[in-house]
Amino acid sequence: MRFWLECRKCGKQISFHINAGACSCGGALRVEYDLELVKHTLSKESLNNRIASMWRYAELLPIEKTENIITMGEGFTPLVPLTKAEQALPLGKLWVKREEQNPTGSFKARGFSVALSIANEYGIHKVAVNSNGNAASALAAYAGFAGMEAYVFLPKDCPWLIIEECLHYGAHTYLVDGLIQDAGKLIREGEQEQKWYNVGTMKEPGRAEGKKTMGLEIAEQLHWKLPEVIIYPTGGGSGVIGMWNAFQQLKQLGFIQGDLPRIVCIQETGCQPIVTALQNNDLFSPQSEDVNSSPTGMRVPYPPDGQLLVSIIRQSGGTALAVSQEEIRQAQLSLGKLGISSSPEGAATWAGLIRLLDQGGISRYNEVVLFNTSHAMKYRQFSHRTLPVVKSYKEWVGLNPS
Amino acid sequence: MRFWLECRKCGKQISFHINAGACSCGGALRVEYDLELVKHTLSKESLNNRIASMWRYAELLPIEKTENIITMGEGFTPLVPLTKAEQALPLGKLWVKREEQNPTGSFKARGFSVALSIANEYGIHKVAVNSNGNAASALAAYAGFAGMEAYVFLPKDCPWLIIEECLHYGAHTYLVDGLIQDAGKLIREGEQEQKWYNVGTMKEPGRAEGKKTMGLEIAEQLHWKLPEVIIYPTGGGSGVIGMWNAFQQLKQLGFIQGDLPRIVCIQETGCQPIVTALQNNDLFSPQSEDVNSSPTGMRVPYPPDGQLLVSIIRQSGGTALAVSQEEIRQAQLSLGKLGISSSPEGAATWAGLIRLLDQGGISRYNEVVLFNTSHAMKYRQFSHRTLPVVKSYKEWVGLNPS
Known part of the structure; x- marks a missing residue:
């Protein structure tokens, strides 16, 4: 077994599964890896030959099969x-x-690259997230790339450009009259009926x-x-x-x-x-x-x-x-x-x-x-800046007497 | 000599200089490298150990001293x-x-990383560009990073977010009643008086x-x-x-x-x-x-x-x-x-x-x-989208009868 889940509270180990949820003791589960096995292929030197994305550390990410990885060039940022x-x-x-x-202009790309790779491994097609903005647009993009359907729920005062991004990537986009946890509650309430996979913060192991x-x-x-x-x-x-x-x-x-x-x-x-x-x-x-x-x-x-x-x-x-x-x-x-x-x-x-x-x-x-x-x-909030408009250098100098 | 300038028309070689302009025959100058010398240090294998930015190819870029390089993590994009x-x-x-x-969300970062590295090598502090948008915001950012003063001239119908970017990076930003070449003319007219270094397209060797x-x-x-x-x-x-x-x-x-x-x-x-x-x-x-x-x-x-x-x-x-x-x-x-x-x-x-x-x-x-x-x-143009705002799953289902 290359990786498994381990309870942070009682230390119990269980097999990795996308729907493992929490430990029977109520503790949160964390992915653990067989680090001795990892050492066989991952060394400082081996990294020199690898792709300039976060998937250069594939041994430390919980995906079984390389072909299931959903990647758009995330990570290894400057x-x-x-x-x-x-x-x-x-x-x-x-x-x-x-x-x-x-991709999508934020760190959230990393989490969804892994979360949707796992989802892909388990044949999931419908995903949902509550978010203050960047997680929603990242999920929207990665779901589009992976061919999944995305539902995103945002507080109604979310910046308008991020809402535009979600729509641009084809996500079903909704505003919630409340804060991020209210949006999360809505997703949980709909889980059984809608059968969407909840990729909210700490709701699944990938992010x-x-x-x-x-x-x-x-x-x-x-x-x-x-x-x-x-x-x-x-x-x-x-x-x-x-x-x-x-x-x-x-x-x-x-x-x-x-x-x-x-x-x-x-x-x-x-x-x-x-x-x-x-x-x-x-x-x-x-x-x-x-x-x-x-x-x-x-x-x-x-x-x-x-x-x-x-x-x-x-x-x-x-x-x-x-x-x-x-x-x-x-x-x-x-x-x-x-x-x-x-x-x-x-x-x-x-x-x-x-x-x-x-x-x-x-x-x-x-x-x-x-x-x-x-x-x-x-x-960025929309602004109607009034900037000087000029036709020639002469006009410009007129505006900028030195 | 690691690199020099060569006329595309008559083949004449001259020493590299930031202000070389055109060849005496009127032909455009291109940077050439001693590729035999390049081979001493640049091999396919040597690249494995290098930084994940375009400066991994430093032997093929016309900078004398590494410490003059102005870099913010541009290139080696996915x-x-x-x-x-x-x-x-x-x-x-x-x-x-x-x-x-x-950096600055466009390919223009590459050109200005090199152009301003050269400018830095020659002790230049004031730079100007005519641009349809992305070149201006890239110059603005790189000048900010390098501690240079930037003047950018854009057609007046330039997308507002790019104008905001230029201002955000602290560039002196002006709109021109005309097209990109009119903005270029303005810069050339002011060159002698303003002593700005013109980094317009093909005006210098770096971009x-x-x-x-x-x-x-x-x-x-x-x-x-x-x-x-x-x-x-x-x-x-x-x-x-x-x-x-x-x-x-x-x-x-x-x-x-x-x-x-x-x-x-x-x-x-x-x-x-x-x-x-x-x-x-x-x-x-x-x-x-x-x-x-x-x-x-x-x-x-x-x-x-x-x-x-x-x-x-x-x-x-x-x-x-x-x-x-x-x-x-x-x-x-x-x-x-x-x-x-x-x-x-x-x-x-x-x-x-x-x-x-x-x-x-x-x-x-x-x-x-x-x-x-x-x-x-x-x-993105500003939009006032009217999206559904919901309070609960029940309300959401009401909007989305399946």
Whole structure:
């Protein structure tokens, strides 16, 4: 057996199955791999010959047959050094992981590449997701590519361009009068009747495994020496869970040694259950009221694995911060001027970085990776800018007296 | 000397210099490399160890010192097999080169990475471009990243999201009452007074060299066996010129053998000087009137190297086609349903493919590569869609009686 499921709570092992759900003890199941077997084919050197997508780590993804893989060129996104910023800020090294360069312009491509590969392996044709936006457009695209039917349910204040994307990829697209968990409830209620396969966060084993590849990539791209700090925008947090899992597996494979990065989770003020839990003796509970942050991927009052997230942050020596909408707006401008198109979520990591530098949470020797999870464009509100229109250089000079 | 300039007309060789301009005979200059020297370090095997960006081919790019390279993770974009379409259409193999996964969501990133690296090498701080859109936003981003000042001039009907991108990256952004060549004239008129470095199409040596990497990548990604047909959306056509150059260099290096691909250039009806030239005994002349196609990258009535483009198409055994706006619209829908976000330019290659299949220009054994040069989102017009808003599954079922 190359991979199986293991209960995070009681440790019980069961065969991998798409509908395994939770353990009989109620614990969440995680995919585990026979790492001794993995070592036979996966070495640092073997990676040199492989495809420049996240499927270069195929041994660590739960697909039986290569021909079932649904891939559109996701992952192995650039890790770009922000040299100008390094010079201006009191830190060691700074990189941005450019997840906006994935298909559909966001990191969500990774999860759905794996989730739909598994679905494909099990002959599934109808899939549904609740989402704040990027997961929906990614599912829509991957379902289109795989020839599956997609149903996506979004909060009604979802950015209009993302709604357009879902429609463009041919998904059945609906708005929900509520938040992401209300959309999730609708899908669960319809599961039996509609027979759609629910690919919501942590509802199936593939998406977290896909996100894991972000951790594998950082390690490989930094030549198997992890950075000291990872700053990550956090909603459901499956990216953090996936990356942490990646680091454990890389340690067991002997690919990396030493301390793991401090994980810093960024949320937006107004929806910050992880931040609140850290302030509250690490006791996580969903944020049931007063949710008033912007419609971004960070607005997840009920992260399904909140307690696990809190324990990973603590174990890593990291922290969680809530930044304001205005800090995010300023951060988008700062990153834009550095040539980086950042979504509000990606910009939030820059805002978090600035805050940590102010507070002394990052020193002038630290190596830091920011995650830019998606593209600025997706969140652009329509504007009728009045820009100067000119006919000639002479006219232009008239506008710009030096 | 690792690289130099050579006149395409009289063959004269001169030292590489950023301001070399044209040959004394009036011919255009092209960068040439000492390919014997290149062979010392560049082999098929050596590529396995290299970065997953277009800078993996650094020996074939005209930069003296590595530290001058301006790179944000451009190139080595996925070449994705469109398996569903292969099954549905009477052709052999079909791939799409996903150039929308570059920084700033378009293939233009490649050219500016090289152009601004050269500019950086010569200590230039102020750059200007005329553009139909994507080149402007790419220059804006790369200038931001490099710490240079960018001036971009766009036709006034440029898609609003691309204008927003330019502003976001901090470029001085102006609209011109005219077409791309009018914007180019403005820049040339201001060159002496403003001392901006003109990075317009074929105005400097870097952009065509950057585009060359698309050809290098296709060859490597298809394991050094080129496809039979490349379908490419054509405005200025520096992509075609660059790729053709790449194939020649790969032949000389012994990396590829045999026939080169047939090059099919796609234009939009209403601005089709290349198509017209092929109908007119291969005699190219700019389209000076009746320009009435959409504001996309294909709307270039005066391609600066039109005659060269025509001769490459002929030499390759290819052709040029003009497709209508409606064919492009339908093609965007078709590609969207396959999970691919395509710009009008990228979709035009699909429209061209369908036309060629109808006309028997592509057979059931041909291997075809389409170029999706940028992202659908960049061209999205604002829409106020009225989508159903629901509160619960019960309400949703009411909307969707099965």
